[in-house]
Every structure is written in structure tokens, then in C-alpha cells.
Amino acid sequence: MAEITITNAVKKFGKFVAIDNVSLTVHEREFLVLLGPSGCGKTTLLRAIAGLGMLDSGSVVIGDRDVTYLPPRERGISMVFQNYAIFPHMKVFDNIAFGLKMQKKPKNEIADKVMNAAKLLHIEGMLDRFPSQMSGGQRQRIAVARAIAVESPIILMDEPLSNLDALLRLEMRAELKLLLTRLGVTTIYVTHDQIEAMSMGDRIAVMRAGKILQLDHPTRVYDLPIDQFVGGFIGTPPMNFLHGQVQRNGAGYTVALGEFHLQPADDLQPVLGRHDGKPIVIGIRAESMEPSKSPLSDALPVTIDVVEPLGSQNLLTACIGKDTIKVSIHPDFPVTAGDNLWLRFPINKVRYMDADTGRSITADTEKALA
């Protein structure tokens, strides 16, 4: 059993609340990513699971054992640290073997398991070297090999790739994901890199100010952010936010962006009615808009200020009222700075958010309120 359940966890440092009443269940064999800006409590939460920092209140249950007050060595977990924490006075072999030696495993078993772990990370030729003779990427591999050698069902990772250069990170990302999936371990992975989170996680928990804002599959977090913060934090470029106003228009409601009226989906009509006449924020991803070079009645007219060729796409910047909007288009689409463009907003790609709270307004919001 390698399910992890955290219930009502609270951790304070003086007056600063690092974890604010967090509850979370990580399923067996799941790859869960804790994502958030620095200081959001993601590392504190991971350390609480590892036993490296005790919670002020709440509980941590691993499998069917309450480990809240157990020291790290009794929790049956394994961990990869941000700065690797490879022991510099031990050879690579002894580093990888460290956990097994502490478990007093027989010598030949240790040798086998170290060899296996080293092979999985392609460092089997370096076992009798000292870590100081190795590069950052190789040290990273030692740290991972040490973590998997103990064959613990749970591996915790604290920003393991943040010290690698961009190319190496890209390579390790895919390799780690494959490795951990194959091993069938439960992984909790802390990162502030939203691309890492998107690409690796089965689920992402987006954290801010000690709370989990949204816990969902990467694509759902990306497409349906729960609030403006999540939409803005995830995605490159971040989600566009445009300020408009809800207006009654015949039988239903529309959102006015200057002269242009955006037609929301039918199931949103009742909940938008509650915002009649009030300001509202619409969120749309840069790649979700459909640009046109000729005027369309159901499209928002913009003037392009900047065109940034990024190779696989071109990124356009335009102003709408006080808001800036980024549009990502196919590089073959002919457009230069100063051109007029008409942007269509596909009805199912638009998120509506409360202008005051930043929370998404959905059909479910109406059900909850009704």
C-alpha cells in the first residue's frame, strides 16, 4: 500500500503560515506534482510527508499507518533532494548503497541492487568514482539511483531538475517519467516549473500561500484553471485576461469588450445573469483564438503591435483597451506589426472569471449557488 493521505495539515513558521489546512490524497502509483511559486508551501508539504518537518496539526497517513509523528527512517519513503545531497566522502557505489547498508542487507544483494539502479540511470561505469569528479547531470543520476535502490514504494522529489541546464533538464524529464512509471512507484514531485509539472504529472496540485488551489489532470488545469492565478501561472505565455462587462442582450447575456460582444455558452446564461451590469474577466489561451485577416462580425478587431517569431509558432501582441493580449499563430500565417486582425473566440475555450475574486464562473457555480 503506497497511498498517501494528508488531512488538515497546518504548519507555521512563527506567524507565517506555510501550510494552511491542506488535505490531499495521493493514489498508489500516481505521479503527483506540487506546483507553485516559491514560498507557496510546496516544499514544506513535501518535507512534512518525508518527516523532515513536523506538522503543527493534521495528519499524514502512508498506506494504513499514521506516520505523522514518525521519524523519516520509519516512513518507508525515499527522496531526491534539490541539491542532490550526494555524500562527497563516499564513492558512487557507497552513495547508492547507503540506504541498503542501513537496512543491513546482505553484501551480494546490495551489490545487485546498486548495479540495477546504476544501470537504470546509465552510471554503472562510474561506481568507483567520487562524486566530486562528476558533472551536475551525473550527480543528479546518482541521487535518483540512490532513491530507487532502496525499492521504497514512495519517492519524494524536491525540485530535482532545477540545478540542471535547460537541455539536460529536457532529457532527464522524459527519462525520469519513463523510469518512475516503469517502477510503479508513487511519486510526489515538487517544482515551480509549470512545463515540468504539465509534462510529468498524472495530476497537478497548484499551490499558493499554503493552500492547494486546484488539483486535477494537467490538461484540465491548463484548459479549465480554477482562477486567474492558476491560469496566469500555467502556460507559456500565460492565459490572457480581458476585462469586460456583462450586458443583457435580448433574451440572454453577452460580455462586452468595448464594441465587441462575446456570446457565452448557453449553460452559463443563468450564472452570468447574476453578474448583470457588472465587470467580468474573460480568460483565453494564446493558441485558442482563431485569427482572420478579413473582418468578421463575430470576431474581435485588434491591431498587432509586435510579432515574435518563435520557430514553431509566432507570438503576436496587441492591446485591447487596457489589456494586453498574446496570440499564438502558425508561423506561416502572414502578419506583420501594424496589421489589423480579427480574432474569433471559440465558445468552449473561453473562461469567465469574477472580476473581484478571480474565481472561475462555471455552470457548476450556478448549481452551487442555486
Added chain:
Amino acid sequence: MSAEALAKESLSRPSAQAWEAQRRRDKLLLQLRRAGVYALAILIAVWILFPILLIANMAFSTPQDVRAFPKSFFPNPISLDSINFFLSTEGIIRATGNSIFVALLAVVLSSLLAVPGGYAIARYVFPGRDAIRLVMLSVRAFPIVVLAVPLAVIFLQLGLFDQPFTLALMHTALTLPTTVLVISSVFASVPYEFEEAAQVFGCTPLQAFWQVVLPLALPGIAASAILTFVLSWNEVFAAILLTLSNRTLPAHILYNLDKSSDPFKFAAAFVMLVPSMIFIFFIRRYLFNMWGQINK
């Protein structure tokens, strides 16, 4: 490019000869600077090694050669007379034994106290930590003479005198402020993440300290051991104050110095030198070996 532009370009650049001359000057300057560094290093080495050579030279010369002038650079013939005479002098062997015992005991005691003390100062925030650090540092500001007298008074009152053991306590007390600070700074340089990693992989906090932190702190412990050994080996004031029949070597030599001949003095100086050099020779392995690995 037009001919005119080419001409302009070559005018604005230095001629090939001037270019080459400049390059040579730069190279010469670089070599001079390097030679200067070597010269300075050699000078410092000579500064330290020459007295040792002189002492060794005299110690292994015959007593006649010691008094002769001019002196040769190497003992000729090599003679063990002075050394033998010195070692066979009443009480010297015993004093040497006392000195080694006191110095080693001081090293052991000060390490045993400074390792946990230094660890606490490096790792834990506790009330009065900065005050303790300051007080320790300020103790080093007083000369040994000032510190030794009150300590000696306490030892005398307790009846703990004329024993090598007491002198070891005294030397431990004198050296402890330095060793605690040296060792604590080494502990502070060992990332706490190492201990956490060790604990995740099955260590109790004590095992994590023993298996990971202590080996990494060995250079600092070695350095402070050298400090303690040398201090204890050379310390003469407290030694004279606290002991009478159980003198350490420097105290014993100092006591006999005005009654002894020049060959005796040179032999004494050489015998004083050797054990601390042997000690440093063995400890220096730890001093240098580990650093390369700690600093990645």
C-alpha cells in the same frame, strides 16, 4: 574593399613589427610576474626551513664543530654525540613522555568537547548562542599568561597539581575556544541536506552525524588537533606553574637552559621539533584530502 579604405585600415592599425614587439613585452612581463611569485614562495619557505636546517645541522655535529667557526652547511662528520648526551640527561626521557602524554590527552579532550560544542553552535539556534560565541572569541584575546594564573590557582586549590593530567586539562581549557570555533565553522559548511538525506535513508540523527557529518568535518577537526597539539607541546608557562617533578619537555629544558652547553641546546631544540613535525605530517592527510571533496 577599395584600395583607399585598405590603406586607411592599415594606417589605423599598428605595424606588424610593433605588434610583435608589444606581444613580446607582454609575454616577458607575464613571465616576470610568475617568477616573482615563485621567488616570494621560495623566500617564505627558506624563512621557515632555514632555522630548522640550522638546528638539525648543529644537533648532528660534533660538539667541537658546534663551537667552530666558520660553520659548514652540513654536519661533517655526522655525530650523534649531542643527541645522545641530551637524551641521556637526567629526566629528559620522562619529560618527553610527559609532553607527548599531555599533548595527546589535550588533543583528545579538546576534540571530545569541541566536536559537540561546535556542532551545537553551527546547527542549533538557542538562547545565548551569540553571547557564547563572543565570550569564546574574547577568551582568545587574553594572553596565556593572564589566563593561566587564575586557572593554576583553581587547580592548586583543588589539589590537582604536579600531574601531567592536570596540565592536559589546562591546555584543553586554553585551546578550547579556538577549536570550538574552528570546528563549528566546518560543521556550518556541511549542508544540513546531507543529514536529512542520511535520515531519509535509514539513519537516526546520531548515525547521520557519525556516518556523514563527522567524516566531512574531519579537516576542521584535524586542523584544531594540530592547533591543540602544537599549543600544548610548546606551552611552557602553565607547565612550569603547575608541575615540579613531572615537568613537560619544554618546561624541563627551560629550567635547565642556563646551566647547559650550546650542543645541549641544539639537541634539545631538535628533539622538541621532531614530534610535532611527525604529528603534523600524519594529520595533514586529513587536512588536505577531504577539502577537495567537500568543495565539489
